[in-house]
Every structure is written in structure tokens, then in C-alpha cells.
Amino acid sequence: MKNWLLIYGIVSFGPSLAQPSLSELLAENQQIELVPSQLDAMGTLALFNEFELEQLRAFFQNGGVISNYYQLQGILHHSTTAQINQKIPLLLLPPSTFVSGQSHYKVSNYKSEFRINYPSFLKQNNQWRPHLDTNYLGPAMALRYRWQCNYLNWQLNGQLAKDSGEPIWYQGKNGGVDYQTFTAFLNNDRSSKTIKRFVMGAYQIQWGQGLQLWTSRGMGKSIDLLQLVRNPLGLKPYSGNDEQRYFQGAAICLGKSKNELLVFSSIRHVDAIQKLDTLSNEFNFSYSSGYHRTLSEIAKRKQQQELIFGIAFNQNKELFRWGLCILQHSQIYSSVGANWQWSKKQYYFYGEEVLSRITNGVQPPQWAHNFGLIYFFDPKLEMAAHLRYYAPYYLANYANPISNISSGSNELGLIVQLKSQLTPNWALLLALERAAVYLKPNSAHFYDVINDSRLVLNYLSKHKTQARLQFSHRYPKSNQAILGLQFNCQIELDQNWQLNVVGQLLKNTKVIGSSRQLRCSIRYIPKSKGLRLELSSGMYQANSPLPPLYMHAYLLGVGTQTMLLSGVGSFTMGSIRWQVSGHWQIQFHSVFTSNLKGVGGAKVQCGGMFRYEL
Amino acid sequence: MPLRSFMFFLILLLPTLLLSQVYWPLASWNSFVALNAQKKNVQWANPAAFSIDDKKGCSIETVLPLSIPNLLGIRVKNHFAKANISYHQDLSLLLCESFIQGGFSNAIALAINQNFKMGLALQTKFLQQPQYYGNFFTALGRLGLQYQMNKAHYLSMVLDDIAPKQMQIIRIEHLWCMQQNLHFAQGLQWCPSSSPQIYLSIQQSIKDYHLQFGLGIPMQSFEVAVSHKLKSSWEWTIMPTWRQGIGYLVQFQLSR
Numbered sequence: 062m063k064n065w066l067l068i069y070g071i072v073s074f075g076p077s078l079a080q081p082s083l084s085e086l087l088a089e090n091q092q093i094e095l096v097p098s099q100l101d102a103m104g105t106l107a108l109f110n111e112f113e114l115e116q117l118r119a120f121f122q123n124g125g126v127i128s129n130y131y132q133l134q135g136i137l138h139h140s141t142t143a144q145i146n147q148k149i150p151l152l153l154l155p156p157s158t159f160v161s162g163q164s165h166y167k168v169s170n171y172k173s174e175f176r177i178n179y180p181s182f183l184k185q186n187n188q189w190r191p192h193l194d195t196n197y198l199g200p201a202m203a204l205r206y207r208w209q210c211n212y213l214n215w216q217l218n219g220q221l222a223k224d225s226g227e228p229i230w231y232q233g234k235n236g237g238v239d240y241q242t243f244t245a246f247l248n249n250d251r252s253s254k255t256i257k258r259f260v261m262g263a264y265q266i267q268w269g270q271g272l273q274l275w276t277s278r279g280m281g282k283s284i285d286l287l288q289l290v291r292n293p294l295g296l297k298p299y300s301g302n303d304e305q306r307y308f309q310g311a312a313i314c315l316g317k318s319k320n321e322l323l324v325f326s327s328i329r330h331v332d333a334i335q336k337l338d339t340l341s342n343e344f345n346f347s348y349s350s351g352y353h354r355t356l357s358e359i360a361k362r363k364q365q366q367e368l369i370f371g372i373a374f375n376q377n378k379e380l381f382r383w384g385l386c387i388l389q390h391s392q393i394y395s396s397v398g399a400n401w402q403w404s405k406k407q408y409y410f411y412g413e414e415v416l417s418r419i420t421n422g423v424q425p426p427q428w429a430h431n432f433g434l435i436y437f438f439d440p441k442l443e444m445a446a447h448l449r450y451y452a453p454y455y456l457a458n459y460a461n462p463i464s465n466i467s468s469g470s471n472e473l474g475l476i477v478q479l480k481s482q483l484t485p486n487w488a489l490l491l492a493l494e495r496a497a498v499y500l501k502p503n504s505a506h507f508y509d510v511i512n513d514s515r516l517v518l519n520y521l522s523k524h525k526t527q528a529r530l531q532f533s534h535r536y537p538k539s540n541q542a543i544l545g546l547q548f549n550c551q552i553e554l555d556q557n558w559q560l561n562v563v564g565q566l567l568k569n570t571k572v573i574g575s576s577r578q579l580r581c582s583i584r585y586i587p588k589s590k591g592l593r594l595e596l597s598s599g600m601y602q603a604n605s606p607l608p609p610l611y612m613h614a615y616l617l618g619v620g621t622q623t624m625l626l627s628g629v630g631s632f633t634m635g636s637i638r639w640q641v642s643g644h645w646q647i648q649f650h651s652v653f654t655s656n657l658k659g660v661g662g663a664k665v666q667c668g669g670m671f672r673y674e675l
Numbered sequence: 676m677p678l679r680s681f682m683f684f685l686i687l688l689l690p691t692l693l694l695s696q697v698y699w700p701l702a703s704w705n706s707f708v709a710l711n712a713q714k715k716n717v718q719w720a721n722p723a724a725f726s727i728d729d730k731k732g733c734s735i736e737t738v739l740p741l742s743i744p745n746l747l748g749i750r751v752k753n754h755f756a757k758a759n760i761s762y763h764q765d766l767s768l769l770l771c772e773s774f775i776q777g778g779f780s781n782a783i784a785l786a787i788n789q790n791f792k793m794g795l796a797l798q799t800k801f802l803q804q805p806q807y808y809g810n811f812f813t814a815l816g817r818l819g820l821q822y823q824m825n826k827a828h829y830l831s832m833v834l835d836d837i838a839p840k841q842m843q844i845i846r847i848e849h850l851w852c853m854q855q856n857l858h859f860a861q862g863l864q865w866c867p868s869s870s871p872q873i874y875l876s877i878q879q880s881i882k883d884y885h886l887q888f889g890l891g892i893p894m895q896s897f898e899v900a901v902s903h904k905l906k907s908s909w910e911w912t913i914m915p916t917w918r919q920g921i922g923y924l925v926q927f928q929l930s931r
Contacts, residue, residue, distance in 0.1 A: 525824075526824075552822065552824075552830070554787075554790075554791045554820070554822050555787055555788055555790075555791050557787075558787060558791060558793075560820065560822070560832065562832070562847065577871075579845055579865055579871070581832055581834065581845055581847070583818075583820060596818070598834050598837075598843065598845070599845075600843070600845065600865060600866075600867035601867065602867060602870075629867050629868065630867060631843060631867050633837070633843075657867060657868060
């Protein structure tokens with residue numbers, strides 16, 4: 062009863078207690094235009110500091126779009142409105158005027174890069190030997206060549222790549238280089254033309270909340286409540302590493318006033334298990350590792366032609382957006398979806414509904430729902446709730462919803478988050494989630510209820526230091542509870558030097574002891590000089606039956622290095638990047654791992670990159 | 676402000692308190708509370724830790740483990756600094772009836788700016804034990820950083836014993852200068868083959884005397900050190916120490 066009274070109290074009196082000031086209302090009702098390509102310029106103008114830029118980059122990488130005042134405030138963890146108000150006049154959306162195409166691309170006009178990863182070396186019997194798997198049919202080097210050219214509003218890009226162990230050239234049906242893409246992309250976003258975007262070749266689409274169509278892979282659930290909202294970027298050219306999740310064909314985005322119409326089609330050969338190998342009526346797309354090294358992997362390469370057609374419409378009003386999408390995926394399934402985002406005073410609503418039907422299936426059409434609400438009680442206090450339901454046989458091959466299972470089906474879940482800015486430097490975040498996975502016949506998934514709680518304490522000084530301490534408790538009904546503790550501290554030692562310390566502790570409640578890791582990295586990243594480098598070193602203890610750990614470390618210029626840490630060992634990574642002249646850039650990196658206890662032993666892997674920019 | 680910074684470091688080290696479970700056998704006999712340099716050069720522990728006030732100096736120290744008969748350790752250290760660069764070298768010998776263990780280390784540090792120093796050391800170690808295992812020789816690297824966050828707070832990090840065998844140790848230490856003559860330090864050191872170790876230390880200076888008390892937690896080691904600076908610019912230090920698994924040690928140091 063008390064709880065109901067409390068909820069009633071919050072719902073009834075919350076809005077009246079949290080009336081915004083006049084300046085806030087003004088800012089709220091004007092759209093903010095902040096896009097990823099502007100971030101570097103914002104840094105140069107000292108509008109945002111390094112940490113703020115990093116926060117924004119992470120937000121954009123998750124598909125986020127800054128569209129209003131509160132979002133920006135939430136992301137930058139500012140407790141007072143004064144700092145934001147200083148930036149607001151510079152971020153407000155300018156009136157719609159024709160801007161020449163040349164100004165859109167701030168990047169160089171031509172860029173090409175060649176990356177090579179040498180075969181890894183293993184230490185066996187006190188001798189270093191190259192790691193060569195005799196089952197692999199190709200050379201043990203990973204190669205990638207990528208280029209990009211910009212002219213007026215056009216961008217052309219292409220790439221050729223092969224993974225370690227893959228043949229350089231494939232014979233027979235769908236032969237050629239293992240992975241190749243080419244894209245021609247027209248971007249008229251800043252102009253008044255009807256054709257906003259047009260793409261031929263490889264492209265990506267992000268739509269709605271990711272229930273129906275979101276070709277890029279997501280970053281999972283976030284503790285930051287504003288990042289629960291997926292803000293789609295729509296149609297984008299593609300030149301990424303992922304060999305599976307992209308479209309290939311033609312797409313056009315037409316825009317008039319605040320309305321947009323997107324028409325797209327994709328025809329592509331995708332990896333699949335041959336029909337002879339499966340009893341399933343539906344064609345099996347389950348093979349998606351992207352590797353084609355052995356005979357059996359090559360047998361699955363480009364075995365199925367995938368046809369996708371779709372049409373989508375959306376309307377972007379200042380504080381309300383909605384969209385509809387119809388999708389037909391080969392002869393496998395079709396789906397219809399609607400999504401919306403609505404901002405009203407301190408309330409921010411969003412959601413998506415999709416109905417999917419398997420073409421030859423016996424199941425009735427399956428629903429997927431997604432509802433979210435963010436409520437800004439006060440600039441210092443925010444609350445969010447996110448409800449999801451994915452029917453047991455819901456199918457969407459290019460979806461990327463918030464989910465415990467990557468397929469995004471057969472799940473009911475509720476996330477509640479609370480964020481409080483305790484002081485100008487300290488913020489507290491609480492996230493609670495309860496998710497149920499239903500019993501599904503002929504499936505590896507069984508009925509389970511998962512309770513996940515996380516408490517995060519964030520410290521952020523104005524320019525120098527940030528720290529994050531996270532406690533987590535995950536309790537699946539079918540298994541033992543896992544307690545976690547993680548801290549991350551980043552210190553700007555100097556304008557050029559950065560120190561990062563990360564520690565993690567995981568404990569299974571039924572096993573004595575705990576898994577742990579500690580990693581320190583030092584980074585030299587001057588803004589004006591051509592040399593950049595990073596050294597990162599860490600160690601871990603995760604003996605079975607203790608839970609294994611995962612390490613996700615970003616290595617300068619190379620990307621995120623993910624490792625499963627099991628046993629006892631240590632690792633050292635280094636990267637050096639050198640801008641040789643105005644046009645040439647060279648980079649080398651090396652990753653050294655040593656497992657003292659358990660499988661693996663010592664291993665070293667090196668790679669290089671050569672880039673030319675005009 | 677200092678209290679807030681202290682709380683920040685307490686939170687940083689809080690998880691590591693939970694990690695600390697068993698004794699980590701230190702290979703070095705020196706006091707481990709020495710990763711941050713204020714007025715004295717401590718590059719033997721952290722290659723980055725030097726002070727421009729301590730331009731040159733040398734020291735000799737001995738260690739005598741009371742519970743291990745016929746064992747004596749000797750270390751000779753020497754350093755000099757010019758502008759924003761400091762060079763340090765030390766030679767150590769552990770003498771026993773059955774073996775000789777020695778090490779020679781060279782460290783160079785660079786002050787990147789007023790608050791941030793960085794250092795690199797190369798160390799060679801040898802073990803001579805002809806009657807049992809023969810001779811053993813190895814070369815190790817060491818990377819150190821020292822950062823002064825503000826007037827009262829220092830932070831250090833050292834990657835120690837970097838070698839192809841990957842037996843490295845990570846050391847992190849925070850020093851809080853509560854008053855001009857009263858300092859508190861907390862630190863963590865971890866080698867992957869054993870559990871992490873936490874330590875706390877408090878140091879006080881009274882005129883020419885310097886007192887230091889250190890404690891490894893949970894109770895794995897403690898140390899008490901007394902130093903006295905003579906008028907002749909020489910300084911002597913005596914430091915009784917107890918360590919789990921080794922027992923009592925007495926260290927004596929003479930430096931200038």
C-alpha cells in the first residue's frame with residue numbers, strides 16, 4: 062500500500078515539483094544540432110574538453126543523437142545549467158539554408174590504408190614458433206586494404222580484406238577475394254534538395270529502436286539511462302570489418318520539410334549451411350562467424366542469396382518523431398514496424414512495435430514491443446524505465462534490440478534506472494533489471510528469470526580525472542549468483558599524457574575465491590605532434606571454477622582488443638603511430654599474452670598499418 | 676579538497692582491499708613504501724621518482740635476516756640529477772654460503788612537466804649456485820610514473836620486472852601529505868602468480884629525525900624505521916622489519 066502511495070505521489074506531484082526555468086524551457090524547445098563529424102572542431106574551439114568529447118563519441122558510437130538540452134546535460138554529467146547554457150547558443154540548430162556540399166566533408170579528399178596482421182608466434186619448448194594451423198588453406202596473415210574518396214557531396218569507398226588463414230583468392234562459384242565492398246554515397250543532408258541521401262553498394266541502416274532493422278552490432282545494455290534510447294542514424298555508407306551485417310544494393314532517402322522516405326533493397330550472397338545439411342524448412346543463416354579458412358568453413362561461404370526490400374517513412378518534428386517501416390526478407394519473413402520518440406517538458410518517451418511473420422512457418426505473426434520513458438525530475442535527478450517483450454518466434458535477422466539474447470526473441474524484460482548527481486563531481490547510477498526467457502520447444506534456451514542489479518559511482522573532475530566504481534549482482538534462477546566489482550580511473554597527467562587503471566573482481570557466490578584482473582595503461586596523445594603511442598599491461602587470476610573474465614581494452618589506433626581471461630596470466634600491449642609527413646601515417650602494434658596456468662602459454666602477435674591521406 | 680581527494684583514492688583502492696588475501700613474498704628486502712619521491716631520490720623502487728632538490732647522492736645499506744643464518748644483503752646506490760633528468764644506478768648483492776645473488780640496475784627519469792615524471796630502468800640479475808642449479812642470468816625492465824595531483828597528493832605506478840617470462844609486478848601507490856611533516860601512503864602491489872597485497876604507511880618528521888611505520892594488510896608484514904640526519908650531511912637509518920614467511924630482518928642504511 063505504501064509503495065502505491067509513493068508511486069501515486071511521484072506521478073501526481075513530480076511534474077509540479079520539477080518545473081523548469083524559463084531559460085530551460087527555451088532551450089528545451091529548440092533543437093540542438095550536434096553530430097559526430099563536428100566533435101573534433103568542437104574540441105579545437107575548446108567548447109568541450111577531452112573527456113566530454115570522449116563521452117560524446119561513445120554516445121554517438123551507440124547510435125545516439127543529441128536532440129535536446131536535457132540529453133546533452135545528462136551525457137556530460139553537468140550538475141549546473143550554467144556550463145551547458147554557455148554552450149547552447151553555439152549548438153542551436155541554424156535555420157535551414159543551402160550549404161555547399163564541399164563543406165560537409167571535413168575529412169581529407171582521399172584516404173587509403175593498408176593493414177597487415179602478421180602470424181602470431183607461440184612459445185613452445187622454450188622456442189618461439191609461428192602459429193600455423195595445417196587445416197587452414199590460406200596464409201596466416203590478415204590483410205586489409207581500404208580507400209575512401211570525397212568529391213563534393215559524394216563519397217566513394219571500397220575495401221578488400223582477408224582474415225588470417227583464409228585463401229587470398231577463392232575459385233569457383235562466388236569466387237574472388239574473401240571480402241570486398243564498394244560504396245558510392247551521396248549526402249545532401251545540409252542542402253534543401255529532395256534527395257537527402259543515396260547509396261549504391263555496401264550500406265547500413267539503423268532504424269527505430271533496433272527491433273526490426275539495425276544492421277550494425279550494438280554495444281549491449283548501458284548503465285547510462287540516456288543510452289538505453291537508440292537514436293538511429295538512418296542510411297549510412299559501410300566500410301567496416303563485419304562481413305555479415307551489412308546490406309548491398311541501392312537505397313535512397315528522400316526528404317521534404319520534416320518528412321523522410323527511405324526505399325532500400327539489398328541483394329547479397331551470405332554464408333549459410335547448405336540445405337542438404339539441415340532438416341529445417343527455413344534456410345539456416347546460423348553460420349555467421351565470417352571465417353572461411355578450412356574446407357568446411359569454405360563450404361558455407363556465400364551459399365545463399367539474400368534479397369531484402371523495404372520502405373520506411375519517418376517524420377521529424379522538433380520534439381516528436383515517428384516512423385513506419387515495411388520489410389521483406391527473401392522468402393523467409395516479412396515485418397511491419399512503427400517507432401516514435403516524444404519529448405515533453407521533463408518527459409521523454411520512446412518505443413517501437415514490430416509484427417513479424419515467417420513466410421512458410423506454422424506460427425502466427427509474432428510481436429516485439431519496446432517502451433521507454435525517461436523522466437528528468439531535476440537537472441540532478443533522472444529516472445528511466447524500459448519495458449520489452451519479444452515473442453518466442455519473433456524473427457528479425459538484422460535486428461539489434463536491447464536484449465539478453467543476441468537474436469532478440471523470446472524475452473520479457475523490465476529495466477529501471479535512476480541517476481543522481483550527488484555533487485558537481487560525483488554521480489550515482491542505479492540500474493535494476495528483471496528479464497524472463499520462456500520455455501521454447503526444440504530450443505537451447507530454457508525458462509529462466511534473470512535479476513541484474515548495478516550500482517555505479519562516478520567521479521569526474523573538471524578536466525583531469527574521472528573514476529568509476531561499479532557493483533553488480535546478477536542472479537539467474539537456473540544458476541549461481543555472480544557478484545562483480547569494477548573500477549576504472551583515468552587521469553590526464555598532462556596535455557599529452559593519460560593514465561588509465563582498470564580493475565575487476567568477479568565472485569561466484571557458491572565458490573571460494575574470486576576472479577580478478579588489473580590493467581594499467583599509459584598513453585601519449587599530443588594534439589600537434591605526429592607521434593602517438595600507448596603501452597598497456599595487465600594481469601589476471603581466473604582459475605576454474607571461478608567465473609572467467611573478459612578484457613575489452615582500446616588500443617590506440619588499432620581498436621578494442623577483447624580477450625577471454627581464464628587461468629592465471631598477464632598481457633602487455635603496445636602501439637605506436639607516426640605521422641611521417643603531411644600525408645603518410647605508419648602504425649605498428651604488438652600484443653603479448655602469457656598464461657602461466659591453464660592453456661595458451663606465451664603468444665605474441667604484431668601488426669602494421671600504412672595510411673596515405675591527401 | 677584534500678579530504679575529497681583522499682576519499683577518491685580510498686574508493687580507488689577499496690576493491691583491492693577485498694582482493695588481498697594471502698601473503699605475497701617480496702623479493703626485495705627494501706621498504707615497499709617508497710614509490711613517490713618528494714625530497715629524496717627513490718629511483719631504486721620507482722625509476723620515475725626523483726626530486727630536483729636531491730641533485731646527487733649515494734648510499735650503502737645492509738640487511739640481516741635474523742632467522743636465516745649466514746645471509747647478508749648489501750646494496751650500493753648512487754644518483755645525480757641535472758635539469759629535468761635524473762640518472763640512478765644501484766648494485767646489490769645477497770651473499771650466502773651456498774649461493775650469490777646479485778643485481779645491477781640503471782634508471783633514467785625525465786620530468787615531462789612540473790607534476791609528471793616518467794622513468795625507465797634496465798636491471799640485470801644473476802644467481803650463482805654452482806653446486807646445485809648452476810648459474811642464472813636475466814635482464815629485466817621497469818617502467819615508472821609519478822604524478823603530483825596537487826600539493827598534497829601524489830600518485831605512482833610502476834611496472835616492475837618486465838621480462839619475456841611475464842612475471843611482472845604492478846605497483847600503485849598514493850601518498851597524502853596531510854601536514855608538512857606528516858604523510859600517509861597506501862598502495863597495492865600484485866604479481867599474477869600470487870594474490871595482491873595492500874599496504875598502509877605513516878611517516879613523520881621531527882626536526883632531524885624521521886619516523887616511518889608500515890603495515891601490510893591483512894597482517895603480513897610490518898616495519899618501523901628511524902632516520903637521523905647528521906650535521907655532516909650524512910644520514911643513518913635503522914629499520915627492523917617483520918615479514919610473514921621470512922621472519923625478522925634488520926636493515927641499516929647510511930646515505931648522503
